[in-house]
Amino acid sequence: xxxVTQNPRYLIxxxxxxxxxxxxxxxxxxxxxxxxxxxxLGLRQIYYSMNVEVTDKGDVPEGYKVSRKEKxxxxxxxxxxxxxxTSLYFCAxxxxxxxxxxxxxxxxxxxxxx
Amino acid sequence: SQQGEEDPQALxxxxxxxxxxxxxxxTSINNLQWYRQNSGRGLVHLILIRSNxxxxxxxRLRVTLDTSKKSSSLLITASRAADTASYFCxxxxxxxxxxxxxxxxxxxxxxx
Numbered sequence: 001x002x003x004v005t006q007n008p009r010y011l012i013x014x015x016x017x018x019x020x021x022x023x024x025x026x027x028x029x030x031x032x033x034x035x036x037x038x039x040x041l042g043l044r045q046i047y048y049s050m051n052v053e054v055t056d057k058g059d060v061p062e063g064y065k066v067s068r069k070e071k072x073x074x075x076x077x078x079x080x081x082x083x084x085x086t087s088l089y090f091c092a093x094x095x096x097x098x099x100x101x102x103x104x105x106x107x108x109x110x111x112x113x114x
Numbered sequence: 115s116q117q118g119e120e121d122p123q124a125l126x127x128x129x130x131x132x133x134x135x136x137x138x139x140x141t142s143i144n145n146l147q148w149y150r151q152n153s154g155r156g157l158v159h160l161i162l163i164r165s166n167x168x169x170x171x172x173x174r175l176r177v178t179l180d181t182s183k184k185s186s187s188l189l190i191t192a193s194r195a196a197d198t199a200s201y202f203c204x205x206x207x208x209x210x211x212x213x214x215x216x217x218x219x220x221x222x223x224x225x226x
Contacts (some may be wrong), residue, residue, distance in 0.1 A: 004156075033214070035216075040218065041218065042202065042216050042217055042218035042219055043157075043202065043216040044216075045213065045214070045215070048213070058213065059215075088154065090156060090157070092157075101162075101206075102147070102159040102162060103147075103149075103157075103159065103204075103214060104159070105149075105156035105157045105158070106156055107155060107156045108154065108155065108156055110154075
């Protein structure tokens with residue numbers, strides 16, 4: 001089944017404890033992206049990647065890191081999480097940008113930073 | 115910065131009625147997409163309309179795009195309780211280097 005998977009789905013952590021949220025897609029998509037969703041603010045893009053080893057900042061990249069060593073994986077790293085990073089996070093992928101394109105979303109990761 | 119802005123923020127209708135949601139944006143776009151999100155879950159793509167298209171249909175969905183007014187509308191006909199969800203427009207800005215920008219969404223409630 002074609003899908004985007006994220007792990008973990010739920011995470012409660014404490015300030016300063018490094019964490020990684022994994023994202024994997026099995027559709028051979030070139031483009032992958034991370035978003036956070038907060039009440040009243042909608043979805044905001046954190047980072048995106050157009051291909052392996054190519055990453056760019058979105059609207060709210062501060063406090064996050066990403067890597068794209070393989071086409072299928074795009075982990076989101078929080079080196080020193082803070083309470084303002086408590087949010088619902090979504091990973092998405094699409095086949096090829098440059099043409100009008102659909103994004104496929106993962107199920108989301110609900111992160112709470114205490 | 116927020117590109118698309120949906121209107122209204124919330125809409126409550128009875129089953130069988132039509133629901134219309136609007137999206138306004140600020141800059142030139144390559145295309146505009148509509149997504150649906152059931153509470154707390156991932157977004158699901160509904161329909162994409164290109165900047166050179168004016169109207170598109172998919173089942174009970176009808177999308178229009180007016181690039182002169184920088185606005186789009188999503189019409190859901192003969193609504194069902196299962197249509198209850200949040201609906202987001204997303205724009206692919208021209209020259210944005212492949213960035214898709216989402217609005218804040220319209221929460222649609224369809225009462226049985």
